[in-house]
Amino acid sequence: MIDRKILEEHNLTLEEYEKIVQLIGREPNITELGIFSLMWSEHCSYKSSKVHLKALPSAGKNVIQGPGENAGIIDIGEGLAVVFKIESHNHPSFIEPFQGAATGVGGILRDIFTMGARPIALLDSLRFGPLSNSRNKAIMEGVVSGISSYGNSVGVPTVGGDVYINECYSLNPLVNVFCLGIVEKEKIFYARAEGEGNPVLYVGAKTGRDGIHGATMASAEFGEDLEEKRPNVQVGDPFKEKLLVEACLEVMAKKLIVGIQDMGAAGLTCSSSEMAAKSGTGIEIDLDLVPQREEGMTPYEIMLSESQERMLIVAKKEKVKEVQQIFAKWDLDAVHIGQVTKGGKLRVKANGQTVVDLPVEAIIGLCPVYERELKRPSYLESAHKLEPIPLPNDYSEALRKLLSSATLASKEWVYRQYDYMVQTNTSLLPGADASVLRIKGKKKALAITLDGNSLYSYLEPREGGKIAVAEACRNLACVGAKPAGVTNCLNFGNPEKPEIMWQFKEVVQGIAEACRAFNIPITGGNVSFYNETEGEPIYPTPVIGVVGILEDVSRTVSRGFKQEGDSIIVIGENKEDLGASEYLKSVLNKEKGFPPQIDLEEEKRIQEFCLEAISLGLIRSAHDVSEGGLAFCVAECCFSNEQKFGCQLELKDELRTDALLFGETQSRIVISTQRESLQKLLDLAKKKKVKAVIIGHTGGKNLVIRHLQKEVVNIPLEEAYQLWKEMLPEVFKIQ
């Protein structure tokens, strides 16, 4: 009998249970209850977020597939499309960092190749607690090796991403994994179970007891029972995944199958019921035929297992043999475990008995949707109050601290563990404003970036949402790419708390507003709630992934200064914006104030100017000003090229020096250009109505900044570089 305790274990409320009974006209058995608990979990059903996500614009001329499928699809012209999505694997990565992160990579890869696309790029947005804590350090080390081990083996390059360090992620790391694939437009595949009588094939790894209740786990906070949850994390096998990629792409290319879906969160349950629901059909499967890794598994365990590297295929009736031959070539089994039926039911048999008999509509479509209570958080008032900030005695010293702060320091220690070059498309390597991938045989290229500053979103969620989108687009503009489509991963605390729900609503509104301003569609994404450990929520963390197109890959611009004697110019206006800055956080230990405000129209002008100047060949380097402000931005420009260049800057703004050097005013880009192009560039700026001020030139062996004729910063370039470069290697040095 189902009692309160069982419901609690399944994370279902009494009201939800009553709704289940009403929908199916009887009490569910334990296997059926397990199925509902998964499919009605926050992770699978979006029951708290749905009402707000509607605000996101998802339409556009170039959209082939918006939200609702495994991934979004954008038309990039010349008969090609890109398939992309970002997804979180936060909870598993906390419990078991290596496998949690590795299987996060595996899962998102399957979402992409399921649609017929060959995955060509991975990016990761990672958030950890301070690295002075050995636990956080171990989590970061484990997550990075997990991503490295899986992505490298499968042969998909990890080309970029970001890493932020903040106390709010202590014991609640975020691992958001993005994948992009490329496909010829007419070869796109969908998760469909069409054609009554068509065989259902199970392919890939055998089913074990790993990952049972993974989706339910991702839909609750962590308490003290952490160690007990370790068995909920799955174990990845990238070699098997590589075989699956090749075999699946081959059967799809040969048009031998009707539909395909990966068994990710909620495994066999989700894949079978979703495919049937999307086609208005039913599915019947026999669990005795499901390949099993362990003996004595119950129907409940088989249906709820989240063993990795498994797919469900609906094949064309007459092509089963051919499908099986292809899988055999790749040393994989394709086992016929059931068929598509009429009547919209999910029927599962085991030992000759029917163990599940449920309408798929009830599992997928009729999950309750919540319009949860909203409340503006009380912390905001005190957090906005920024007491007077004293000017530092030594600006060089402040810049040194920023260079060696964990969030701003070079991430080479991270990305050199990833194979970012395999497939030989990466034409702008990690450590750039955006990663650029050429498309073999084409002039155009793809640019991808991930972005999301949670401190902004914590202090002003709506502005934080807007800025995340704007900055990602600005990153693309800096390499010369125009944004084409967006995916988002929304990481928040417990949605049952009205303050969290308010943050969520505000962030989503901000993202929506920015996407509308830039006229770019959001084609999908993922919501991760319950990022709380022992009652402490993370800062609201939207991670925005934007995919852009460069019309001519040979015109790609990178951020490093290129020549001695080039002019350095700030595009956009410097203002006094110290609130929510990395400077306040890292140097003065304050996470307070109002984040910078953004004017989306001005932002658009700046980006359009940058794109046009790049297309005209007027720019030698471009780098957007973000965390760390103007001084840090210029420092990165000095040492991002293989050959490094110092610089001499003369700033004339009537602003506080600390705000001018380290403030994070939006809509600014630092560019450099050769003398011959300078006038043309300034003329273009005038025409485009953007502010462009020459602030100095490249050259020398020091980073020198003067403000109102007084030297405020002077650091030998090599010293600045070493501080920035060696910070992470120093932290992770083998003792």
Add this chain to the structure above:
Amino acid sequence: MKFGVVVFPGSNCDYDTFYVLRDVLEQEAFFLWHKDHDLKRIDCVILPGGFSYGDYLRSGAIAKFSPLMKEVIEFASKGGLILGICNGFQILTELGLLPGAMLRNKNLKFLCQFVTLRVENDKTPFTHKGKRGNVLRIPIAHYEGNYFAPPEIIQELETNNQVVFRYSDAQGRVNEEANVNGSLRNIAGITNKQGNVMGMMPHPERASEALLGSQDGRLIFQSIMESI
């Protein structure tokens, strides 16, 4: 010149290598499926990078049992040209076609980065287009590339001039700092005694187009193309 690129189930640089040969250098190139028994009359076999069988045990340890390897060994014994890149180098040592073995990198991490190599022997079919002392900029991407062999083997390699590439700095100085993965004597690539089989950890196929940051890898393919 006909090149054959062997495809193991977990190869992942097979297509990259094939692309450089066919599309960039305009050579005849074929894939050779690891379960086959036919080298299709090719002139040079390339064992590409990747994780041939997942490499959970030891890189290349299972690949040596692939059916095609029998033909590859025979091809080598008849003087056929074989180039093993990264995982291909690891497989060549497992097959016994090259001496030594790979340990984990000295920092115990996977390493992906551009490195510089000094050409040590310009008399091989793989390097004759270059000059001894040339410095090539080519990327590495491996976890187990720390070359190891017993002292007598190392001595033999040196005496016979079998060391083809060493990790060096950009000026060609071979020193500890340039030795990214901890290889003995900074060894990045070697040949067999006869000189027809070469293994190297760096990926020349990733450095054969200007757009990707270096074309130094072409030297190796072009040497092979002009060696027959």
